[in-house]
Amino acid sequence: MEFTSTNLPHNISHGLYHEKGYDVAETHIDKLFYVIMFGTANLLKDTKSKDAPTAFILTNIKNKPVAAAIVEYFDNGDNPGNWSLSWTFDPEKIPENAVKINLQDDNTHSYFRIIAGEKYGMKFYDRTSIITLITYCMEQLYKWLDENAKEDQVTEIELDGIFNAKVEVVDGVKVFAIEPAGEVKTIIKDDASIEK
Secondary structure (H helix, E strand, O other): OEHHHOOHHHHHHHHHHHHHOOOOOHHHHHHHHHHHHHHHHHHHHHHOOOOOOEEEEEEOOOOOEEEEEEEEEEEEOOEEEEEEEEEEOOHHHOOOOOEEEEOOOHHHHHHHHHHHHHHHOOOOOOHHHHHHHHHHHHHHHHHHHHHHOEEOEEEEEEEOOOEEEEEEEEOOEEEEEEEEOOHHHHHHOOOOOOOO
């Protein structure tokens, strides 16, 4: 399903206002996901290393992990290797040897501030607003997938050029996935950037 044709923008807008005290119109929710996905991809592009995976963990104000993005280098022997960017809602999926970066670290916030400002003229009031808006969107995406999961069927939600998120019930267990799309995927593969 296309993101804007679902009730997710309404749910996030309504929840942000009534639960968190942020007034963000439904028509701007897709912009928040743009900021989240592009900000994360740029952060991981600048911190990736061939030596070990790098994981950016989105933890909410109460320091509970909500989601994580992981960049990893795969060596193809004599052929050029490749970078992989993946997302997960399950902290157990973060590789043990990953270098971990946390949204609680204020140094990560500039990636989101810059994109929000340059792309949409949006400003985050303070560190709490950055953490809350980012993690609430991801929590609600997970909730939407969880509530719409059906046996023997893949339930998908797509934000064109940003991500494709899905859930599938396998042997009674819900399996979630978030796949970056379009330019979000290519940012991480930009090998012109400095690699450690």
